[in-house]
Amino acid sequence: MVKRMTAQLEPQTILQAEQPSIPTLSVVVPVYNEEENIPLLYERLVAALDAQDLPYEIIAVDDGSKDRSFAMLRERALDDPRLRVVRFRRNFGQTAAFSAGFHYARGSTVVTIDADLQNDPDDIPLLLAKMAEGYDVVSGWRKQRQDPWFSRRLPSFIANRVISLVTGVHLHDYGCSLKAYRAEVVKNINLYGELHRFIPAIASWQGVAVTELPVRHYPRRAGRSKYGIGRTIRVILDLMTVRFLLSYSTRPMQIFGLIGILLTTLGGAISLYLGAIKLLFGAAIADRPLLLLGILLIVVGIQLLMMGLLGEIIVRAYYEGQRKPIYVVREEINGGPPFAS
Numbered sequence: 001m002v003k004r005m006t007a008q009l010e011p012q013t014i015l016q017a018e019q020p021s022i023p024t025l026s027v028v029v030p031v032y033n034e035e036e037n038i039p040l041l042y043e044r045l046v047a048a049l050d051a052q053d054l055p056y057e058i059i060a061v062d063d064g065s066k067d068r069s070f071a072m073l074r075e076r077a078l079d080d081p082r083l084r085v086v087r088f089r090r091n092f093g094q095t096a097a098f099s100a101g102f103h104y105a106r107g108s109t110v111v112t113i114d115a116d117l118q119n120d121p122d123d124i125p126l127l128l129a130k131m132a133e134g135y136d137v138v139s140g141w142r143k144q145r146q147d148p149w150f151s152r153r154l155p156s157f158i159a160n161r162v163i164s165l166v167t168g169v170h171l172h173d174y175g176c177s178l179k180a181y182r183a184e185v186v187k188n189i190n191l192y193g194e195l196h197r198f199i200p201a202i203a204s205w206q207g208v209a210v211t212e213l214p215v216r217h218y219p220r221r222a223g224r225s226k227y228g229i230g231r232t233i234r235v236i237l238d239l240m241t242v243r244f245l246l247s248y249s250t251r252p253m254q255i256f257g258l259i260g261i262l263l264t265t266l267g268g269a270i271s272l273y274l275g276a277i278k279l280l281f282g283a284a285i286a287d288r289p290l291l292l293l294g295i296l297l298i299v300v301g302i303q304l305l306m307m308g309l310l311g312e313i314i315v316r317a318y319y320e321g322q323r324k325p326i327y328v329v330r331e332e333i334n335g336g337p338p339f340a341s
């Protein structure tokens with residue numbers, strides 16, 4: 001039963017045009033209901049990338065679009081093997097789309113860009129030049145951001161400050177989709193929720209060199225933004241997760257255990273002292289608040305140790321739980337297995 005179900009969820013059609021040489025650059029584009037933008041997007045991307053003398057691929061991830069986006073991508077992909085299309089069964093969100101793109105990417109450098117042309121494909125060479133200086137992650141900074149002030153720019157300003165403070169990775173614009181990564185960086189990160197924007201922070205923990213570069217930004221030319229102010233809340237909640245991932249997540253025992261040992265030791269010392277004066281000098285200790293404190297410290301200390309242990313077990317289960325995929329692919333064009341992983 002289970003077997004049959006997984007078999008049904010395999011991509012339906014895998015069309016395969018002849019593959020060009022292995023690309024060094026993979027450009028990942030999440031696409032959700034962007035039919036008006038696809039013709040120009042494709043044209044602009046190809047123009048910008050052709051001008052660079054390096055083999056590339058464009059991986060368009062259709063995140064369950066309900067309009068003609070997929071048909072339009074498909075049409076182009078059948079003529080151009082450098083355009084690879086991954087189609088989701090339903091809308092799984094931008095993070096899942098990036099995650100799929102990273103999985104399929106074969107290049108040693110991966111660039112992400114939005115499909116709505118709010119980012120400028122001509123900025124990609126600038127990102128690549130910055131990467132060539134030796135960075136592992138180059139994050140775009142929409143210095144002159146063309147979005148509404150109150151619903152988008154203000155919350156984003158605050159969020160960027162908070163994220164920088166909490167993660168210790170100082171970027172002006174975490175939310176910018178135009179970013180370049182060395183492939184190893186994105187292939188080693190598990191994404192879910194709204195986590196794609198935190199990749200620079202999560203990656204910093206692998207010890208990579210992160211920098212930012214001002215990029216151009218334009219108002220959306222067609223179609224509607226898929227987000228409103230509600231996203232800010234989800235971003236803040238994800239920030240807590242990231243903080244957790246960046247700090248003691250892997251070793252709860254180290255923090256709970258340490259406090260537990262300190263308290264137990266202190267409680268033990270107090271109890272020993274009281275025991276000694278009782279036994280050696282026959283002092284009355286039953287009415288001393290210190291006795292209560294000593295016993296309390298021992299009990300709380302042991303409980304903290306147990307909590308550390310439980311935390312350790314939960315974290316383990318949590319990491320193992322993450323193996324489940326966050327998206328399901330319906331079909332692939334020019335797909336094929338990713339080479340590096």
Ligand code: UDP
Nearest residue numbers: 030031032063093094097114115116225226
């Ligand atoms: N997107 C997606 N899945 C979603 C929402 C958005 O793949 O569920 C894509 C969308 O097509 C676009 C990019 O993510 O290419 C950014 O979306 P949008 O322009 O709506 O966000 P904004 O620029 O307003 O922050």
Ligand code: MG
Nearest residue numbers: 114116118220
């Ligand atoms: Mg946009």
